[in-house]
Amino acid sequence: MASVATPSSSPSIGGCNVEKLYPRLDFGRRVVVLGIESTAHTFGVGVASSRPPYILASVKDTYRPTTGGIHPREAAAHHVRVAPRLLREALDAAGLGIEEIDAIAVALGPGLGPALRVGATIARGLASYYGKPLVPVNHALAHIEIGRLAACMEDPLVLYVSGGNTMVTAYARGRYRVFGETLDVALGNLLDTFARDAGLAPPYVVGGLHVVDRCAESADKPWPLPYSVKGMDVSFSGLLTAALRAWRSAGAAARPRICLGLREVGYGAAVEVAERGLAHTRKAEALLTGGVAASPVLQEKYAVMAGLHGARAGWPPPHYAGDNGAMIAWVGVLNYLAGVTVSPEEAVVRQRWRLDAVEAPWR
């Protein structure tokens, strides 16, 4: 097992008027929240404030298996190992002592049980020991809100794409409503599983580009692969199977075409369902968020799609597209200002905590 520390520098994203984004919150009150993310392979700690520059620190360390995919227990062991160092680094980067933190926020789900429990245990411990309020945060909601803050969007249609999620959502009546999602595997999982089974990964991302994008670079045309959109839902399992079958049976010369076909069908279908959501909701903004939102290829397609409907497209910088502690800290600030806290005894992890089950009382 290897682990790669990412640089602890976190780009500034504080140029937005948050009062327009959160009209029901009183930002006159200065609160500082420490947030812990541990839902999957990344352990992240962030510090966020209700005052500019909003994000005071964001450090993370990602468990990267040398072979195979994420084993939940291995990810949890990684998180336990790096947590004390990252907590210290986050507070140092923010220039704060723990006594200056108003509340502890933690992602309680959705995610992998063993990984989630590491963050939850640490957060409960910190809250109890230092007598701080504990703020529960939904991981999917955090991806959306950090994206909204970074791209400064008041009311976007959202495409949330990561290793575990592919979702089209927008806010209505007190919470985010899910218009479409994957019926089987997520977009990130499609790319990673293909790359792994085809022998292209790990590592999955080289120089900011996914290995499937790299492999596709020399292709002249896409290999024909099944394209499955149902309403605003997508299905990628048939695509994955067909691409892997083609990979094994076709010659080496055809491989770039298979990568291009997989990439174009996968990204194309995800952007198409977002377009359906945008046409349905008639929003003026289109946000792309989650780990796969760091893909320049997907960003370009998404911007083109939004342009077709006169909507402004945006996405967070790569550091905040992938899992991070700052997004948990930021929703921690929002929830804390809105009075959403939980007692340590009640702060249990929820592996299948759905986005549309969460109240967003600050919009």
Next chain:
Amino acid sequence: MAVEGRLLFRGAEAELYLVTWGDGVALAKVRVEKPYRHPAIDKRLRWRRTATEARAIRGALEAGVPAPAVYLVDPPSYTIVMEYVEGACKLADIVEREFEKAKELTARLGRYVARLHKAGIAHGDLTTSNVLVRGDELFLIDFGLADLRAGLREKAVDLHLFLRSLESTHPHVVEVMMESFLEGYREAAGQEAVRELVAAMREIRLMGRYREERRTAWRSA
């Protein structure tokens, strides 16, 4: 063919034009290029969806499911010319405005979808926005994602998509609308067919990522 007419509506995948047709008018649906897709994939999809939509509408009409009649299909220009249902609104609007009427219409929709499924066709995009209402008449539209050799799974996806459209667009009336729909479906297809369909939808919903299922009448198998 080149379409000449007045642009009525620009949707996610097609533009709708009002065109002259014989002595009257018709609706021309043109699937437009999507520059975010690879051109080869884009052409293949638009061609196939145009052809599928025309075939599915024909199958629906033959099964006794009202849909706008098809006058002309031209896959090379990704165009279908069809009956223009004048003065219609969407079922989605009725759900928000006239609750009692919407309940009755939704039960009728359930009967129509059961007929469609019996004919081996799944709609593929069944939402309250893809059902037109004119007076007491109801029309199914947007068959581009239809499956003409649908098995139980594809039919269950229809039910899932309909439930999803209620959850996302009409969250306050999900239970009662779903019950009306299934009541209509039951009338046309029988209790056993509904039981199978609901069980298959439940499977699909549990397969999805991070599903949180509540146990209510149609959610429990």
